[in-house]
Amino acid sequence: MNASGRDPIAAFYDAHPYPPPVADLDAVASRSAAGPDRVAHHLIWPGRDPDEIGTLLVAGCGTSQAARHALRNPHLDVVGVDVSETAIAHTQQLVERYDITNLHVERVPIERVGELGRRFDHIVCTGVLHHLADPLVGLRSLRSVLAPGGAVTLMVYAPYGRTGISLIQDYCRRLGISTDPADIADLVAVLSEIPDGHPLSRLLRSSPDFQHDDALADALLNPRDRAYSVPDLLELLTDAGLRFGRWERQAPYLPDCGSISETPHADRIAALPVDDQYAALELFRGTIERHTVIAFAADDDASGEVAFDRPDRLVPIAMPTALVVDDPARLPTGAAAALLNRAHTSSDLVMFVDASELDIFRRIDGVRTVAELGAELGDGAGSFVERLWRHDLVVVDATGATAGGAG
Numbered sequence: 001m002n003a004s005g006r007d008p009i010a011a012f013y014d015a016h017p018y019p020p021p022v023a024d025l026d027a028v029a030s031r032s033a034a035g036p037d038r039v040a041h042h043l044i045w046p047g048r049d050p051d052e053i054g055t056l057l058v059a060g061c062g063t064s065q066a067a068r069h070a071l072r073n074p075h076l077d078v079v080g081v082d083v084s085e086t087a088i089a090h091t092q093q094l095v096e097r098y099d100i101t102n103l104h105v106e107r108v109p110i111e112r113v114g115e116l117g118r119r120f121d122h123i124v125c126t127g128v129l130h131h132l133a134d135p136l137v138g139l140r141s142l143r144s145v146l147a148p149g150g151a152v153t154l155m156v157y158a159p160y161g162r163t164g165i166s167l168i169q170d171y172c173r174r175l176g177i178s179t180d181p182a183d184i185a186d187l188v189a190v191l192s193e194i195p196d197g198h199p200l201s202r203l204l205r206s207s208p209d210f211q212h213d214d215a216l217a218d219a220l221l222n223p224r225d226r227a228y229s230v231p232d233l234l235e236l237l238t239d240a241g242l243r244f245g246r247w248e249r250q251a252p253y254l255p256d257c258g259s260i261s262e263t264p265h266a267d268r269i270a271a272l273p274v275d276d277q278y279a280a281l282e283l284f285r286g287t288i289e290r291h292t293v294i295a296f297a298a299d300d301d302a303s304g305e306v307a308f309d310r311p312d313r314l315v316p317i318a319m320p321t322a323l324v325v326d327d328p329a330r331l332p333t334g335a336a337a338a339l340l341n342r343a344h345t346s347s348d349l350v351m352f353v354d355a356s357e358l359d360i361f362r363r364i365d366g367v368r369t370v371a372e373l374g375a376e377l378g379d380g381a382g383s384f385v386e387r388l389w390r391h392d393l394v395v396v397d398a399t400g401a402t403a404g405g406a407g
């Protein structure tokens, strides 16, 4: 608490709202007509029908996140909470501008979300928990309002990819840099002179957080944040009564994806318990700046599972960010194409496929089952789709709703 008795984080975000406010969500509004976002849904719940998910809590919603979710998903009943008045006011402006009737926003801290007296099928909490005085108290609070079968999408900072940020945060603290516009302008000037090879220089070039003063303040001058390594995060989930489901983008954490899979250590990592595999991959990669994890209640052991040995029940859906590179000049001998996901930040996460596999990938339409798509691969079709899934190139609809056979 500061001298006024108010959490410094709330005061900080009142002055430096994040993300930088937007007035225009026309592109989001236009996508809502496409119906439920099956990719986003089945990434979390392969085996549940989108109609089963009715309520969403956006916890620490910032300026626009709750409005985006509500606009994109008119079938959902959305609640957004935040401690910042500015964040609530910007969200309210979007509610009015787009006449959003399925969103309620309220100034409530995550720690007291139980006072809403409601439960939610899905809770989204991204970029928030690491700013709380006690993140575990916050996450337990979210767990307490999770409906049976529900999921939490949680994003927290990761330490090693943020080394450059930690260094400059410490530098700013030592110099007493404030968030006054003059101090921020000076800081921007100093950052343009940061030496080549400084761990921050990669982020300065690539991260949207350095293209706007409020975002820069959020990254470098935030009064409170911390970062979670993979083991820290898995422990946090367990302590909050949650179970790891999957990484939102999982290929960077898997030893059979990307350049590590070609090394003598691939098998050695794969022999470790799965949590240790993720921890090893975070250390190998070195550049992961944030972890986004899908978690379920610890006593919910069914959600998130996919049975790849039932190709007659699985319908793959291609990720919209998946890309096929089939220029022979850029491919190794024998490969018909390289499949990659443009949303990955590491360029090594490429899956090479032969001609028949490429043909299957191209025929994925979100309707046909794995068995229908890959008849010529027989039993191999399931494992091919599992590889696509592990490389974040598809999600799978395992509801059986569009599949022919039952039982």
Ligand SMILES: C[S@@+](CC[C@H](N)C(=O)[O-])C[C@H]1O[C@@H](n2cnc3c(N)ncnc32)[C@H](O)[C@@H]1O
Pocket: 009, 010, 013, 018, 019, 059, 060, 061, 062, 063, 064, 065, 081, 082, 083, 084, 087, 108, 109, 110, 111, 125, 126, 127, 128, 131, 132, 218
């Ligand atoms: C970095 S912003 C992220 C906003 C949004 N989740 C997004 O990803 O666009 C962090 C937000 O969390 C809010 N916040 C911080 N502590 C909070 C708490 N204890 N309860 C609710 N909101 C909080 C801040 O006010 C701020 O709007």
